[in-house]
Amino acid sequence: MGMTMTQKILAAHAGLDSVEAGQLIEARLDLVLGNDITSPVAIHEMDKMKVEGVFDKDKIALVPDHFVPNKDIKSAEHCKCVREFAKRNKITNYFEVGQMGIEHALLPEKGLTVAGDVVIGADSHTCTYGALGAFSTGVGSTDMAAGMATGLAWFKVPSAIKFVLTGKPAKWISGKDIILHIIGMIGVDGALYKSMEFVGDGIQYLSMDDRFTIANMAIEAGGKNGIFPVDNRAVAYMKEHSVKEYKIYEADEDAVYDEEYVIELDKLKPTVAFPHLPENTHTIDEVGDIAIDQVVIGSCTNGRLDDLRIAAKILDGHKVKEGIRTIIIPATQKIYLQAMEEGLLKIFIEAGAVVSTPTCGPCLGGYMGILAEGERCVSTTNRNFVGRMGHVNSEVYLASPAVAAASAITGKISSPEEVM
Amino acid sequence: MKAHGRVFRYGDNVDTDVIIPARYLNSSDPAELATHCMEDIDKDFVKKVQKGDIIVADKNFGCGSSREHAPIAIKAAGVSCVIAETFARIFYRNAINIGLPIIECPEASKGIEAGDEVEVDFDSGMIYNLTRNTQFKGQAFPEFMQKIIAAEGLVNYINNKNN
Numbered sequence: 001m002g003m004t005m006t007q008k009i010l011a012a013h014a015g016l017d018s019v020e021a022g023q024l025i026e027a028r029l030d031l032v033l034g035n036d037i038t039s040p041v042a043i044h045e046m047d048k049m050k051v052e053g054v055f056d057k058d059k060i061a062l063v064p065d066h067f068v069p070n071k072d073i074k075s076a077e078h079c080k081c082v083r084e085f086a087k088r089n090k091i092t093n094y095f096e097v098g099q100m101g102i103e104h105a106l107l108p109e110k111g112l113t114v115a116g117d118v119v120i121g122a123d124s125h126t127c128t129y130g131a132l133g134a135f136s137t138g139v140g141s142t143d144m145a146a147g148m149a150t151g152l153a154w155f156k157v158p159s160a161i162k163f164v165l166t167g168k169p170a171k172w173i174s175g176k177d178i179i180l181h182i183i184g185m186i187g188v189d190g191a192l193y194k195s196m197e198f199v200g201d202g203i204q205y206l207s208m209d210d211r212f213t214i215a216n217m218a219i220e221a222g223g224k225n226g227i228f229p230v231d232n233r234a235v236a237y238m239k240e241h242s243v244k245e246y247k248i249y250e251a252d253e254d255a256v257y258d259e260e261y262v263i264e265l266d267k268l269k270p271t272v273a274f275p276h277l278p279e280n281t282h283t284i285d286e287v288g289d290i291a292i293d294q295v296v297i298g299s300c301t302n303g304r305l306d307d308l309r310i311a312a313k314i315l316d317g318h319k320v321k322e323g324i325r326t327i328i329i330p331a332t333q334k335i336y337l338q339a340m341e342e343g344l345l346k347i348f349i350e351a352g353a354v355v356s357t358p359t360c361g362p363c364l365g366g367y368m369g370i371l372a373e374g375e376r377c378v379s380t381t382n383r384n385f386v387g388r389m390g391h392v393n394s395e396v397y398l399a400s401p402a403v404a405a406a407s408a409i410t411g412k413i414s415s416p417e418e419v420m
Numbered sequence: 421m422k423a424h425g426r427v428f429r430y431g432d433n434v435d436t437d438v439i440i441p442a443r444y445l446n447s448s449d450p451a452e453l454a455t456h457c458m459e460d461i462d463k464d465f466v467k468k469v470q471k472g473d474i475i476v477a478d479k480n481f482g483c484g485s486s487r488e489h490a491p492i493a494i495k496a497a498g499v500s501c502v503i504a505e506t507f508a509r510i511f512y513r514n515a516i517n518i519g520l521p522i523i524e525c526p527e528a529s530k531g532i533e534a535g536d537e538v539e540v541d542f543d544s545g546m547i548y549n550l551t552r553n554t555q556f557k558g559q560a561f562p563e564f565m566q567k568i569i570a571a572e573g574l575v576n577y578i579n580n581k582n583n
Contacts, residue, residue: 024562037489040448041492075446122488142574143517143574145575188480189433222483383485
């Protein structure tokens with residue numbers, strides 16, 4: 001029986017010729033990731049293990065990004081714990097304020113994740129690196145601790161769902177619209193425990209930033225991982241950003257999939273997920289009049305350069321509507337600098353938006369844009385659960401950077417067509 | 421090993437943000453996290469929960485963020501077991517890794533209401549609804565996971581293996 005792309009990567013890292021869905025394996029890890037919320041718990045767990053430090057100081061990435069720059073004293077203590085652990089263990093890839101970015105934008109940019117890798121991260125959006133043809137998945141702090149100590153993790157080999165993306169994306173359609181459409185179609189547990197393997201001729205039209213966005217939200221369908229085939233564009237990205245050796249795996253022709261869906265990219269419409277689940281999707285033409293109080297453009301889902309460029313294209317020459325707090329967060333220092341050099345930040349500031357240092361802040365209701373009771377936000381982030389961005393009676397509508405930017409101008413959820 | 425307690429009953433897609441909101445994640449102290457457990461879905465939970473109580477939910481319990489603080493908060497609040505139709509996969513791993521017993525059982529999920537008195541036998545996987553005099557067979561753990569549970573979590577399991 002043939003193997004999926006994910007199964008082939010897992011088999012190779014478990015030292016096996018083949019694996020099948022449901023099999024329990026122990027796999028070698030190429031990278032273990034943690035942030036300022038999950039690492040302190042992992043470090044505490046690792047202290048209880050009878051081990052002499054970490055398995056490989058070059059294969060651990062520690063990225064304080066959630067409540068950084070420190071939002072309060074307790075957060076500062078967490079960051080201090082991570083910083084001291086990194087120093088004690090001589091961790092190569094610890095990223096301090098000034099170098100840090102939102103982890104899932106930062107790691108590929110720093111060349112730390114490449115095709116063929118097996119990566120675990122104590123952050124659910126670790127699935128992002130599937131865009132480069134890696135197997136990467138989110139875990140908790142204890143798994144992170146075990147990974148840091150041993151360089152190994154146990155997995156149940158997942159079965160897979162195949163998503164065939166066909167055609168050229170319609171106007172304004174980005175990776176965000178594609179993944180929201182898919183989550184709306186299969187539901188927030190539609191891919192529970194499974195791989196989401198994306199294939200098809202439509203992929204050639206998707207930038208790497210679009211692919212990162214799609215793989216990033218695999219977890220929002222319950223997926224174990226999302227993964228793309230490695231094409232010339234992915235190879236070019238890795239050559240530009242990484243010196244690591246990469247390995248291309250392809251699914252067998254007779255690989256077995258639980259289900260198969262065809263997504264016609266040329267027929268999609270901008271898509272918005274209503275509160276309080278990412279599966280509550282509506283296309284922009286059926287949204288109706290929904291007045292908003294805030295717009296957030298950023299996060300590990302949509303804080304990359306492509307995202308800022310499209311937002312700037314829409315905001316250029318416009319003002320955000322009076323009273324609409326518009327918060328734009330470049331995901332890394334490099335993206336921030338590029339956005340500055342391209343004049344995007346000037347457009348944002350002249351439009352009346354604020355531009356923030358990289359942080360996960362508002363996405364998870366940490367800081368830098370918390371909602372009061374009854375307030376609504378259009379956000380390019382990834383979750384719209386109850387209380388996610390603030391008060392338990394506030395609302396988050398998930399959308400693309402294009403829809404978010406257009407909504408900032410009109411003060412209600414809007415299609416880019418309304419302002420362009 | 422057995423669990424025995426009164427049931428708190430929740431629906432589909434209980435996410436880790438409502439189990440322990442991110443505004444409290446500047447702490448990793450189990451006792452402190454427990455005081456905010458389920459706060460955004462059930463304000464009365466922490467007032468009412470007693471040691472040994474059981475959470476029963478429908479599908480996809482624990483979806484969303486990978487925060488291990490979620491099962492830690494539930495365990496520290498005194499909950500002895502979570503029964504659901506299905507669990508989100510990261511929560512499932514985390515619960516096993518920290519030694520919070522969880523069982524997938526769609527039938528039990530349908531046949532148990534809030535306030536019912538329930539007993540769970542982890543060795544046999546049997547779930548007894550003492551209030552309604554019904555019983556259900558939960559999904560048994562694979563052998564590998566049983567070893568982690570027997571060691572009361574992944575850390576001890578690794579320590580035992582290295583000895």
